[in-house]
Each structure stands twice: as C-alpha cells, then as structure tokens.
Amino acid sequence: MGKKQVKVKYCLLGYGYASLIAYHKLLKNNDHDDILILRDERVDPIFTIDHDGVSFSPLPIFPVQESELYQSDLFEGVPEQNPITVSFSDLANFDPDLQAVKKGSLADFMIEKQGVDRNLCLGLKQWGPTMLHRSFSQVQSKINRHYISNKGNTRVGYINGKSLFKYAVEHLRPEVLNFSDLQRIDVEQREVHTDGHTVAYEHLISTIPLHHLLGHCGLPQDHDHESAAAYFKFFTYTEGFEENKIIYDCDLNSEILRLFSVSDSLLMAQIRGDVYGQTTTEKIQARVQELIPEIKDLQFARELFSPMGYPLELVEAPQSVQSLETLKAHGVIPFGRFGNWEYSDLHELDWTSII
Ligand SMILES: Cc1cc2nc3c(=O)[nH]c(=O)nc-3n(C[C@H](O)[C@H](O)[C@H](O)COP(=O)(O)OP(=O)(O)OC[C@H]3O[C@@H](n4cnc5c(N)ncnc54)[C@H](O)[C@@H]3O)c2cc1C
Structure with a gap:
C-alpha cells in the first residue's frame, strides 16, 4: 500500500x-x-x-519570572506560584587541584569569573574532573547568560507536583x-x-x-x-520540607547535586549523572536525611535517568x-x-x- x-x-x-x-x-x-x-x-x-x-512532571523545571515567555499569553490562566527559595549546604571536602586547571577549561573560566568557591565545587560535581581541562563551551555560555548577566533569573516553582x-x-x-x-x-x-x-x-x-x-x-x-546525563531519585515524606525549596549540596563527596521539593510530600534529588548504576538509594537517602534533619518518614519512590540532559x-x-x-x-x-x-x-x- x-x-x-x-x-x-x-x-x-x-x-x-x-x-x-x-x-x-x-x-x-x-x-x-x-x-x-x-x-x-x-x-x-x-x-x-x-x-x-x-x-x-519533573522537566522542564522552572519558568523564569522576568522572561518574555513567562509573561506571554502562553501562561494565561496558569496558576500563580511563588519563586523558589534557594539555600546551600556548607562547603565540604573541597580542595581542588588548581595545578591541574588548564587554560580555557571550564574550571579556568569559573575561577576567573567567580573565584574558587561553592560554584566551582558544584561544577566539579556536575561536570566531573574533565572540566579541569576541557572547555565545555556550552556550559561557559550558559553561565555567562544565566548566572552572571543581570537580566533577572527568578525561578517560579511547581504547583501540585507539576511544573x-x-x-x-x-x-x-x-x-x-x-x-x-x-x-x-x-x-x-x-x-x-x-x-x-x-x-x-x-x-x-x-x-x-x-x-x-x-x-x-x-x-x-x-x-x-557528547552530552551529560540528568539523573533523579524521588522520595516521599510526611513532614519537614515544604513545597518550593531547593538545597544545593556543596559537599564534594556527596553524589547529590541538589534537592527540590516538588510538593509538601515529594522531593526530587538530582544526582551526578556519572554515578548512574554505581550508587545506591540507601546512600542517597542517608544524605537527604543529613541535609534535612527534620524530614520525616522519607521513602524512596522511583528514579528517572535521562542520558541526554546537557549539550x-x-x-x-x-x-x-x-x-x-x-x-x-x-x-x-x-x-x-x-x-x-x-x-x-x-x-x-x-x-x-x-x-
Ligand atoms: C535537569 C534539567 C533541568 C532543567 N530545568 C529547566 C528549567 O528550569 N527551565 C527550562 O526552561 N528548561 C529546563 N530544562 C531544559 C528543558 O527540559 C528542555 O529545554 C526541554 O525539555 C527540551 O524540550 P525540547 O522540546 O527541545 O526537546 P525534547 O523534549 O527532548 O523533545 C524532542 C523530541 O524529539 C524526539 N526525538 C528525539 N530523538 C529523535 C530521533 N532520533 N528521531 C525522531 N524523534 C526524535 C523526541 O521523542 C521528542 O519528541 C532542564 C533540563 C534538565 C535536564
């Protein structure tokens, strides 16, 4: 036919x-x-x-309040939500080998723009030690646009678990x-x-x-x-972490990049993409409990792995x-x-x- x-x-x-x-x-x-x-x-x-x-629906995570897209009629009738609240855990186990940093690498770029700080620690966790010698030019461009520009980058959170x-x-x-x-x-x-x-x-x-x-x-x-993967584990809980929060995990030894509260009873932990298949839920769960000591009845729900997350x-x-x-x-x-x-x-x- x-x-x-x-x-x-x-x-x-x-x-x-x-x-x-x-x-x-x-x-x-x-x-x-x-x-x-x-x-x-x-x-x-x-x-x-x-x-x-x-x-x-975990992705894409947050619209940006100041953006034309969010202000456009696409979002007419969409429920109102407050911006997310962001916090950072203490910088820990962070002693980068600065001698290994190659000119033009992502690490070199970050040190020049922001110094040797928690951003570099989070970068090393997300992009791995290859960022000490590779440029990862897309990531440099993203950092320039997002975190260093002053256009406004207020992220609006989930409602009822939906972005x-x-x-x-x-x-x-x-x-x-x-x-x-x-x-x-x-x-x-x-x-x-x-x-x-x-x-x-x-x-x-x-x-x-x-x-x-x-x-x-x-x-x-x-x-x-080549792209970097995005990897998440979801946990339910009964109390101790309200909707609309993010915690960035600045311990270089922890495999968690950040935690988001999707709702008042569900959170997602974004984990280093390169540890997929090599980590355990118990390890991640123990670290979540450490990051939010007041969280109650934490239970693993499921995971999501997207091999192509970041060009x-x-x-x-x-x-x-x-x-x-x-x-x-x-x-x-x-x-x-x-x-x-x-x-x-x-x-x-x-x-x-x-x-
Ligand atoms: C961890 C993470 C956080 C993010 N946070 C945000 C955020 O806060 N705000 C934001 O705006 N964005 C965010 N993003 C980005 C956002 O998720 C993406 O920009 C968006 O989902 C991409 O949509 P898309 O339609 O371009 O691609 P996709 O959703 O991937 O759609 C592409 C389509 O192509 C199809 N396809 C793929 N390969 C083939 C093939 N070989 N043949 C035929 N069809 C194919 C797929 O099936 C799909 O239909 C985030 C992404 C990640 C990974």
Missing part, C-alpha cells in the same frame, strides 16, 4: 516542549491546519510520572501525526518520509537532536555531540556549520536545547526565528 501524502505550511518535528510552544506561537499568524507536529510514538519526552495517585510549563502546554490541542520510523528527510524536495506518510512542508522546525536531524537529511557533520560543546566544526547553512537555505530550522544543540532553557530560545 502506498504512503499517505500530507501537505502543510509548518511541520514541527518532535513532540516536546519546544515544539508545543512553537505551535502556540505559530497559531498567532497561521491556522491550526497549517501546522502539523510529527511525533515518534515510541518516546514520550513530556515526562509525567504517577506515584500513589500524584501525577507530576508550570506542564500547565501551560496542557490546553494546547495541536494536530499530531505519529510515526514509528523516521526514514529520511529530503531537504531539496522539502519532504519528510516516515513509515506511513510523506509530509511535504514549506518550513520544517526540528527539535530532534541535531546529529539525528543531519543523519536523516544525509548531510555531513563533525561536531562534538557540552558548541557547534563550531566546519562540516556541521556548513550543513546548518544548507538546512537554513532550504527552510529547515533546528530548534531547542537538543534540536539546535545549545544548552538553553525554554525562555532563552529565540522564538522570533520560527515565526
């Missing part, structure tokens, strides 16, 4: 937050029928986790076409070929990881697409840069944290580039 033919003005490849918000933005100047989302039916990146009757982003996209009803196999993208003809359909588009906005996109398009690439290096290699030009010339826009391979949060994306 032949494939079904579909023709649209905008095809959004990938069904994550970037695609859903792009859909909302495009609706301003286009009809619902002009926009189609292509979704891989085998993956659900809108993480929703059910535990004991509570449905919550406000989840509320914002819940009411959207985009046209979605599922596929189980993305066979190829014909950049010249402007067509996406899946197992069931040929989708002809005028503009293709792709949020699938850039190296996969280039592969599907048959375009050369030579950029470094590490900027896309600067010549073949990939050339391929990006080719995509642009043919109406293909790589978009989002993985789509455009940039360590960005949703409010930082250049939404004007897709309209």
